[in-house]
Amino acid sequence: MKTRIALLREMGLPRPYTQSRPLKIVEAELDEPGPGEMLVKLAAAGLCHSDLSTINADRPRTMPMAIGHEASGIVEKLGPGAARFAPGDHVVMVFVPSCGHCVPCAEGRPALCEPGAAANGAGTLLSGDRRIESGGETVNHHLGVSAFSDRVVVSQNSCVKIDKDIPLDRAALLGCAVLTGVGAVLNSGELRPGQDVAIIGLGGVGLAGLLGAVAGGARRIVAVDLAKDKRDFALELGATHAIDPTEDGAVETVKEWTDGGVDLAVELAGAVPALKFAYTITRRGGTTVTAGLPHPDAELSFAPVSLTAEERVLKGSYVGSCVPVRDIPRYAAMMMDGRLPIEKLMTHTIALEDINEGFERLAAGEAIRQVVVFD
Ligand SMILES: [Zn+2]
Ligand SMILES: [Zn+2]
Secondary structure, eight states: OEEEEEEEOOSOOOSOHHHHOOEEEEEEEEOOOOTTEEEEEEEEEEEOHHHHHHHTTSSOOOSSEEOOOOEEEEEEEEOTTOTTOOTTOEEEEOSSOOOSOSHHHHTTOGGGOHHHHHHHHHTOOTTSOOOEEETTEEEEESTTTOOSBSEEEEEGGGEEEEOTTSOHHHHGGGGTHHHHHHHIIIIISOOOTTOOEEEEOOSHHHHHHHHHHHHTTOSSEEEEOSOHHHHHHHHHHTOSEEEOTTSTTHHHHHHHHTTSSEEEEEEOSOOHHHHHHHHHTEEEEEEEEEOOOOOTTOOOOOOTHHHHHTTOEEEEOSGGGOOHHHHHHHHHHHHHTTSSOGGGGEEEEEOGGGHHHHHHHHHTTOOSEEEEEOO
């Protein structure tokens, strides 16, 4: 089976990407789906900051790789034993496959699946196999998805079925931005109605988290980002306050707005100063969630006595502590009835050929969520 893929051969090429063109759209050959795998025709794929982190080498991965990890599609063909799906099913892909049998999976924490993490680290499907070849060489899969492709072979454990009345373009965002952002607030942060929340980092994932805080009944929602246009957009989406964390007295200002600090601060910026700010504006007894992905060498220092004396919680959140088969249909239903207006985050629709232009726009901070729509 022939397909086109977005092939990344070399990380860390210089910007602008419109000139260095790190992604090449090339023809590739897909193997038949193996046991528990299926062939999926892509409908839409979102451009996410973690794709950019692979392109710019902040999160190095094994090259060459067919990248992209946030997608929706339609099942075309089942491999042996892919019994949970049928051809024609609409699916959202999840960028951590879950085996269902390891300790985290058994404990109801499939986002931490151990074979899933190992496969993602190796650039294979959950089976340990690679199913893409291009120009005579084997190509690595990106997080079991490789979304910027016309067709992909994926593990059925990387997919969740959705209703056919859900528009597939915005459904793609359920797989990363929504699962990660909304989940960080509602699952990891355990937001309760009436609590004060801060969202630190207002990219696609952060703004999805903000929509989650609105839907979850937060009282005051403080939007934090260095960029004024992002803060303004957050105010349109339901934030009650917005602040530049580098402005003089920013911590005191947030504490004033929220009578001593927020109950829940969720950091989605992936930078240590952002996490420090999030921790500092959290009230006594409050929770700070970090769902950003800072550079592996980054370190955080703070006075741990506050954890004890103020009963503070500092908590990590991966893929929004999700249970995909539970959360994706739930968020999809909230999207369809208008309580999670995800479509507001979709700033651009682009063709696969224009993907380098898309990543340059993302790197320049000129887009929230851009979606590649396939024919
Ligand atoms: Zn992502
Ligand atoms: Zn598992």
